[in-house]
Amino acid sequence: MYFKTADLCDQYEDQVRAGKVRILDPMLNSFGGRTEFHGCIATLKLFEDNSLVRKALEAPGNGRVLVIDGGGSLRCALLGDLLAQLGTKNGWSGIVVYGCIRDSHAIGEMDIGVLALDTHPLKSIKKNTGETDVDVSFGGVTFVPGHFLYADEDGVLVSPGELSLQH
Numbered sequence: 388m389y390f391k392t393a394d395l396c397d398q399y400e401d402q403v404r405a406g407k408v409r410i411l412d413p414m415l416n417s418f419g420g421r422t423e424f425h426g427c428i429a430t431l432k433l434f435e436d437n438s439l440v441r442k443a444l445e446a447p448g449n450g451r452v453l454v455i456d457g458g459g460s461l462r463c464a465l466l467g468d469l470l471a472q473l474g475t476k477n478g479w480s481g482i483v484v485y486g487c488i489r490d491s492h493a494i495g496e497m498d499i500g501v502l503a504l505d506t507h508p509l510k511s512i513k514k515n516t517g518e519t520d521v522d523v524s525f526g527g528v529t530f531v532p533g534h535f536l537y538a539d540e541d542g543v544l545v546s547p548g549e550l551s552l553q554h
Contacts, residue, residue: 390537391539392544408544410542411528411542414526416503417540418494418495419502421499425480425538426448426536427452428454429451430453430522430530430531431518433518435458435460435512436515437510438514439516448478452483452538453474454483454523456485456523460486461486462487463487464486464487464489464510465511468494481499488503520532535550
């Protein structure tokens with residue numbers, strides 16, 4: 388599906404203004420080779436431990452978007468090139484990280500969308516802590532597993548149902 392978030396905002400303006408379709412505060416930078424991506428949301432909530440990220444990306448993505456609430460930590464990376472490659476191989480459309488990534492140059496060459504706060508060269512700890520498929524909130528938006536995310540150069544939209552662009 389071809390889309391632009393600005394066009395979706397125009398088309399669904401009533402739902403945006405009513406708070407049904409939410410817009411993420413401008414806070415994330417694009418690092419992936421794919422600047423436009425969308426899909427059904429899967430979530431992780433963790434802090435400076437990316438063990439669950441690997442487990443999630445090992446599963447079939449089926450065009451989904453993995454939203455990782457890393458607590459906004461800027462002290463280590465929650466995603467690197469090996470995990471991003473795993474996500475690409477397993478059919479994930481994108482990964483949104485409320486935290487940092489590393490290996491940004493390599494990730495920029497991959498056919499996957501990756502949004503994050505920033506980069507950091509240090510890898511995370513591995514203690515298998517965190518939660519999967521729970522509602523997570525950051526940037527003025529609550530990301531609910533099963534809802535839909537649309538991202539491009541202009542921003543990120545989150546909707547309870549699929550949006551389609553009418554031409």
